[in-house]
Amino acid sequence: MHSLAQLDRRFVWHPFTQMQDWGRSEPVVIVEGRGAVLVDAHGRSYLDANASIWTNLHGHRHPRINAAIRRQLNRIAHSSALGLANEPASLLAAELVRVAQPKRSRAKGSDASGVGSRKLEKVFFSDDGSTALEVALKLAWETTRRTRGDKVPRFLGVQGAYHGDTVGAVSLGHIDLFHKAFGGMLFRSDAVMSPYCYRCPFNRAQPERADARTYRRCGWECVGKVEKVWDRARRRGPGYAAFVYEPRMQGAAGMIAQPRGWLERVAGLARSQGALLIADEVMTGFGRTGVGENSGRRGEAPLFASLHEGVIPDFLCVAKGLTGGYLPMAATLTTRSVFDAFLGEYEAFRTFFHGHSFTGNQLGASASLASLELLRDPQGVRRRGELEGVLADALKQLWRFPQVGDIRQEGLVVGVELVRDWKTRAPFDLKERVGFRVCEAMAKRGVLTRPIGSVIVLMPPYCMTSAQVRRCVTALAESVEEVLA
Ligand SMILES: *Cc1c(COP(=O)(O)O)cnc(C)c1O
Secondary structure (H helix, E strand, O other), X not given: OOHHHHHHHHHOOOOOOOHHHHOOOOOOOEEEEEEOEEEEOOOOEEEEOOHHHHOOOOOEOOHHHHHHHHHHHOOOOOXXXXXXXXXXXXXXXXXXXXXXXXXXXXXXXXXXXXXXXXXXXXXXXXXXXXXXXXXXXHHHHHHXXXXXXXXXOOEEEEXXXXXXXOHHHHHHOOXXXXXXXXXXXXXXXXXXXXXXXXXXXXXXXXXXXXXXXXXXXXXXXXXXXXXXHHHHHHHHOOOOOEEEEOOOEEOOOOOEEOOOOHHHXXXXXXXXXXXXXXXXXXXXOOOOOOXXXXXXXXXXXXXXXXXXXXXXXXXXXXXXXXXXXXXXOEEEXXXXXXXXXXXXXXXXXXXXXXXXXXXXOHHHHHHHHHHHHHHHOHHHHHHHHHHHHHHHHHHHHHHHOOOEEEEEEEOOEEEXXXXXXXXXXXXXXXXXXXXXXXXXXXXXXXXXXXXXOOEEEEXXXXXXXXXXXXXXXXXXXXXXXXXXX
């Protein structure tokens, strides 16, 4: 075993990891990366097929991002945002506000309650996805108390949602396996059913060899359920202060892609009840969910899943891909009216008493600016559109396996749901660790990713070549064959 692996096994406690299993085989120690390739301590190369847990956009050691960080490093790495401003954070805030605006023609609903009528114009920086959600949560809580008079504002989310691991973010989430243990320290939030077409009790379609969203047969009963939740809440009190959701695709829930129109409908319901919208774009942000039907060819594409559906939230939370996946940095964008709820004479103590030591970090902000510049490049946008097509094409070969139940792709995010038998949709038992075993087999083939239960995730960095994308899918196919056939 490599000496670094030995040190790791002796001293490091890994996240979301049963450490008793960790000791059974030698861990992969990454020492280098370039583009979509990771290199371990033994000199073996792997494709980074989940973009280093959904963070990396343009590849590792990208010359432009590296240069931006070096330039900044030669000036200053960090100074506090408490009482001080800095250059890259100021520039980045302006740039984030700009890219969060819809193109005029896309905005929907011109009245004040319309889902496309908000303008995000203030940026609160923090460190990671959890803290971006924590900021939105506290701001929504206090704004509602001040403007609506709710004593204890309540929050509505979506089943299976994951919003991070800090106590507030866990309270907003709904993954029992992760959250049950901490139940006693959380506040209560409610959840509506997730529009999980493949396993929806209202979907009357027989399974087909296609994404369940494309052949579903239903009458939007899931939205009807959401309506009932709001009705009930309104009868009992002031209703929910905010609705929290991952637009277009729930990540850690199992890459659950929403049928088109779901978001606009449920966001519209929340708005009509006077609730705030909190969009968690920690995974979906920065072009992850695709360049869009028409915009790709023109060489420009909306960077946020919210914009694809014309739903402008009151809070837009971003992290993972913000810096291109280089550094821990996050941001919560919000509206002027939320901002204004915190204005007043100093002695009125309306200040937002919240912040982190590394808020507005210069290195992170410089990396983010370089990443946003790369995302703007029309050629890059066209290339991403092409890659989405290459990925979709390659995935078709997986339908030949009876253990492939559903394939859900949005842009450059894919979830492949493995089942005992596609005809019955019968799931594997979590204890069988089917997802882990398939990913281990993929690693042997030089492709690294992580499963969510029995769902295999593919999330290529945008710099992957077509051949590399095909290799990822081929490795997945061979591994399904090896483990399950
Ligand atoms: C990863 C993730 C988070 C948490 O982000 P961290 O940076 O891990 O704290 C929150 N929401 C979504 C949708 C995520 O994918």
